Amino acid sequence: SQTIHQWPATLVQPVGSPLSLECTVEGTSNPNLYWYRQAAGRGLQLLFYSVGIGQISSEVPQNLSASRPQDRQFILSSKKLLLSDSGFYLCAWSGATGSPGTRSSYNEQFFGPGTRLTVL
């Protein structure tokens, strides 16, 4: 069966410090991968998604970046955290159909346990 892992589970970082959150998926190949953020009192917002290694699409301008160095690994990073980066970060995966260049997802998304980030 497929599983998705995120770490760390919680993180407290000072403003201006770097960030690296990791997400890995097991039990599937060539998944679509997603990073979401849920700010306090707000809904989920898609930050990045990836249809393959090295292929990242950014949804909102911000000081965050994402990378996919391996098929089942998705990393969210920042060089300098802002107070507004605080929130609950969720990684998700979905199965995909089609070739890597035109891959689209018609399947459910499965979410990781999340990382709660507090920037002080």
Add this chain to the structure above:
Amino acid sequence: KNEVEQSPQNLTAQEGEFITINCSYSVGISALHWLQQHPGGGIVSLFMLSSGKKKHGRLIATINIQEKHSSLHITASHPRDSAVYICAVRRGAGNKLTFGGGTRVLVKP
């Protein structure tokens, strides 16, 4: 106006009551998802549907494409159903979901 609106924002029910959560959207969609977020933050996908009705245990999801509306029903509610229920829509063949603001459900014993 948000593309995906949920109502109510908060709902309190007594154990055993029938619960309905509504989701309206203003764009054309290819699929609609219902998600459940537990107090610890973890999210579980409950349903993905593009037409008609789906049932899983005590949960029922319906969608009316013409009216751009979906409902999630919980029959014989139980305190363990207490969670935030989130509606999300997918547009076209893309990979992106647009989320509603969620409905916080509390079921009292």
